Amino acid sequence: MNSIRSAIMSYSDNCGSFAEAGSHAPQRHYAPLPTRHATDESAYEESADDIAVLPGQVASPDVLADYAKRSMDAGIVSKWRQHLFSIRASTDVDAISETVEYVFEAVARAGESSVDLRGVASNNVNAEHLVAVLRATYSNRHKIPGWEHARREASEALRLVALDPNEVLVGLD
Amino acid sequence: MTFVKASALTFSKDQVAVGLSHGNFGSHVGLAFHSAKDGVKLLHLRFHKQIASEDFPPTAPCWMATVPEIHATNAKALVGIARAVAKRNPSISFGINLFKANGAFDSNGHYRAPRGSDGLTCATFIAQIFHAAGLALVDIKTWAERSDDHLWGNAVCDLLGKVKADAEHIAAVRANINGIRLRPEEVAFSANEPSDSRPVRFAEAEAGGKNTMATLSALCPPPAPPAPPATVSPVLPIVSFQPPGPSNPTGQL
Numbered sequence: 041m042n043s044i045r046s047a048i049m050s051y052s053d054n055c056g057s058f059a060e061a062g063s064h065a066p067q068r069h070y071a072p073l074p075t076r077h078a079t080d081e082s083a084y085e086e087s088a089d090d091i092a093v094l095p096g097q098v099a100s101p102d103v104l105a106d107y108a109k110r111s112m113d114a115g116i117v118s119k120w121r122q123h124l125f126s127i128r129a130s131t132d133v134d135a136i137s138e139t140v141e142y143v144f145e146a147v148a149r150a151g152e153s154s155v156d157l158r159g160v161a162s163n164n165v166n167a168e169h170l171v172a173v174l175r176a177t178y179s180n181r182h183k184i185p186g187w188e189h190a191r192r193e194a195s196e197a198l199r200l201v202a203l204d205p206n207e208v209l210v211g212l213d
Numbered sequence: 214m215t216f217v218k219a220s221a222l223t224f225s226k227d228q229v230a231v232g233l234s235h236g237n238f239g240s241h242v243g244l245a246f247h248s249a250k251d252g253v254k255l256l257h258l259r260f261h262k263q264i265a266s267e268d269f270p271p272t273a274p275c276w277m278a279t280v281p282e283i284h285a286t287n288a289k290a291l292v293g294i295a296r297a298v299a300k301r302n303p304s305i306s307f308g309i310n311l312f313k314a315n316g317a318f319d320s321n322g323h324y325r326a327p328r329g330s331d332g333l334t335c336a337t338f339i340a341q342i343f344h345a346a347g348l349a350l351v352d353i354k355t356w357a358e359r360s361d362d363h364l365w366g367n368a369v370c371d372l373l374g375k376v377k378a379d380a381e382h383i384a385a386v387r388a389n390i391n392g393i394r395l396r397p398e399e400v401a402f403s404a405n406e407p408s409d410s411r412p413v414r415f416a417e418a419e420a421g422g423k424n425t426m427a428t429l430s431a432l433c434p435p436p437a438p439p440a441p442p443a444t445v446s447p448v449l450p451i452v453s454f455q456p457p458g459p460s461n462p463t464g465q466l
Contacts, residue, residue: 133227133289134249140293141300144322152320168286175290178347180320208286210408211347 117146117154124160124169131168139169143176152177158186162196167203170194174212214405216428219245219270219278227289231339231404232257232269232278233397233425235435237372238365240426242397244339245269245278246295256299258338261307261378266299275433281404283348291346297322298342306382307373308332309366310389311356318345331385336397343404349412350403351395356415358392366390398422398429 120142123129146154155177160170174181174191181187191212195205216233224230230245232255243257243265255269255276270276283291303324308314308331316327318341326332333341343350367390373383402421403413413421 131286131289133247133292136289137249137293137296140290141297141322144297144320147319148321148323155320168289171286172290172293175287175346175348176294176322177320179316179318179345184320203286207284210284210287211349 113149116142117150120146120155120173124165124173126169127164127166129166129169131166136168136172139172140176143173147177147180152180152183153185156185157190160186160190160193162193162200165193165197167194167197167201170197171208174209178212214280214282216277216279216401216405216425216432218432219276222270222278222280224280227285227292228280229283229288229291229295230269230278230280231401232276233401233429234274234276235429235433236335236397238368240397240401240429241335242339242400243276243335244295244342246292248296248299254299256295258305258307258333258335261332261373261376261382262304264299264302264305266302274436277429277432279401279405282406282408284408287346287348291343291348294318294322294346295342298324305338306332306378307334307369308382308386308389309334309369309394311337311353311393311395314341315344315353317341331382331389334395334397336395336400339400340395350400351418352412352414353395356393356395359394359419360392362394363390363392365394366392396422398425401425 120139122142123135123139129135143155155173157173170190171194174187174194177184177187191209194209198205198208219230219232222230224245226247232243232245234241234243241257243255245253245255248254253269254266255271256264256266259265270278298318301323305324306326308326310329310331313327313330314333314337317324317330317333317337319325324333340350340353366386370383370387370390373386399413399418399422402425403411403418405425406413406417406421410417
């Protein structure tokens, strides 16, 4: 709930900044939005993406809720990168478990394509977290972008930290 | 690693253990791991839609356990997956179709019955967690029919009826009775094998499973069978058919 609240607050802040910036910017003319009432559910046929909110106008509850949800989802969906792309990240079982959980959360919220491994390179990842990501996604590896590429990079990444890829990557062929 | 009584087993946070106890269908298997905050847990599928994550070692009945030989990096990932599965507390039907069960855990940590699957047993539940991590314990495609396990299939259907499972589910399970079963002791045996011997094939697992049961009986004497009630089905002499409940609090199948 706090994250929803903070997302809404940040949204309001952005609206304020925009309004202030507008006072120094060349005057623009926006077509007025159709008059709607927040309680009139039948009026909201477009998706929230289609509805512009201009300075001085109050966004509908749907727009705010959608924005808050997408902000929260975007944060959660990208968390699996947190330890993976941190070479010095802790590799204790709790940190590894976090990576597994974040991968599962990302897939649950945004599908397999949200765990995009095409940017993995042996010298920019934490080898043990990469193994955790590969194993957590093994059952649907064919749907994970760059899974095979990441599996190949894992060999060198493991060598760089003096782990034997033949032992560690067993079963991932 | 060898099997020891669960009460004597120690293992670190970045390891898992596989436990075996006596159960109403002969034996029962579970996976032990250190949770993030709640101590050591034993995750197992008691029976139809009854996942348990309880303190390890359990106070009763007697369990034995072993720590599988798994590279530390992989064991940590497996602990992460076990924690995620336990957190999601999946509702899993008890089903016996071994071959269709493969791929039961999705890459979001949730259980999703694969097409044609009627559910999992306690043994396939553990096997599928390892399989999901790319650390298969057994080579399922080598599994073969055993006449005893036709009887087991019928006993499962009887017990599903006693716990009031859907008639449709029971019919689906009955249609899958084919005598092909991954036994709990075969999962435990495979977990105890050296990592380069896995996945274990049927012939080795069957022979090893028998030895594993002998070890279990030595470490944990089998409970005396309860006096048979009048309604007991005669199909399996060692089976008491008590559904989990007040009269069978451990409810292990």
